[in-house]
Amino acid sequence: DIQMTQxxxxxxxxxxxxxxxxxxxxxxxxxFLNWYQQKPGKAPKLLISAASTLQSGVPSRFSGGGSGTDFxxxxxxxxxxxxxxxYCQQTFATPPPTFGQGTRLEIK
Amino acid sequence: QVQLVESGxxxxxxxxxxxxxxxxxxxxxxxxxxHWVRQAPGKGLEWLAVISFDDTVKNYADSxxxxxxxxxxxxxxxxxxxxxxxxxxxxxxxxxxxxxxxxRYYFDSWGQGTVVTVSS
Numbered sequence: 001d002i003q004m005t006q007x008x009x010x011x012x013x014x015x016x017x018x019x020x021x022x023x024x025x026x027x028x029x030x031x032f033l034n035w036y037q038q039k040p041g042k043a044p045k046l047l048i049s050a051a052s053t054l055q056s057g058v059p060s061r062f063s064g065g066g067s068g069t070d071f072x073x074x075x076x077x078x079x080x081x082x083x084x085x086x087y088c089q090q091t092f093a094t095p096p097p098t099f100g101q102g103t104r105l106e107i108k
Numbered sequence: 109q110v111q112l113v114e115s116g117x118x119x120x121x122x123x124x125x126x127x128x129x130x131x132x133x134x135x136x137x138x139x140x141x142x143h144w145v146r147q148a149p150g151k152g153l154e155w156l157a158v159i160s161f162d163d164t165v166k167n168y169a170d171s172x173x174x175x176x177x178x179x180x181x182x183x184x185x186x187x188x189x190x191x192x193x194x195x196x197x198x199x200x201x202x203x204x205x206x207x208x209x210x211x212r213y214y215f216d217s218w219g220q221g222t223v224v225t226v227s228s
Contacts, residue, residue: 034214036153043203043218044153055216087153089214095167097213099153 002026002090006100012108017078021103023071023088032092033071035064038102039084047086048073083107110134110217112204117222120194128189130204130219138182141165141207143215144189146200146224154200159187161210172198194226 003026013019023033031051036044046055048064051071061076075082088100116128130142144156157168157178166178177190187204202222205215 036215038153043220044215045218046208046214046216049208049214089153091213094211094213095158096155096169098155102152 001096002029002093002098004088004090004098004100006086006088006103008103009101010104010106012106013078014108015078015080019075019078019105021073021086021088021105023066023073023100025069025071025090025092027093028068029090029092031067032090033064033066034089034091035073036087036089037082037084038087044087078105110206112206112217112219114202114204114219114222117202117224119225119227121228122194122196122226124194125190125192126194126224128191128202128204128222128224130187130189132185132187132204132206135206135217137185138162140209141211142180142187143205143207143213144176144178144187145203145205145215145218146198147203147221148197148200151200155213156202157189158207158211158213165211191224194224196226198224199226200224 005024007022033051035048038044052064063074065072085102085104091097111133113131143158159178175193180187204219206217208216
């Protein structure tokens, strides 16, 4: 199975900050990388597919990049509703699709 | 809009069985693969199982293979997860999730989850 590693595991930031979360795959996955946002007590929400394709309704302050083994999720200007846990997921080699361990984004 | 509603969770003893259900609405159910994903308390996401739109393909995570069975009823817009031989480590929130299309293995809609607790 392909292992996905996110960094950092947790991050404190302020409203208006620009933040970047990194996801690394244990082997090349081309652009088969997706990002989800999960708020406490809620189901995950798909934000980005194919490394950089923003899902309908997702604010443009979210962006994704990368290919091969290294990927990023960037939030250009943090808003109050962005404080959540973010997961990357590879779908290059399935089954199984595998997730990163998550990055918890907290208010500083 | 897409709605997925899970049911069937509860408290069960180790070794026992439980059947989860997920009722879908708001999309053409019979044209999408469907999945189960779980999240243990305080932990990350773990994919468990998928069933293709036409019930011809079923795949499972190694952690549940041979114990869990996924099924679907396209006439009732529902999927099920039959969980046998439950273990303490199966304690989690169980989500059903809609595949983006046919076996793309990523999920554009999720249910609210149903809690399964395995404890003696």
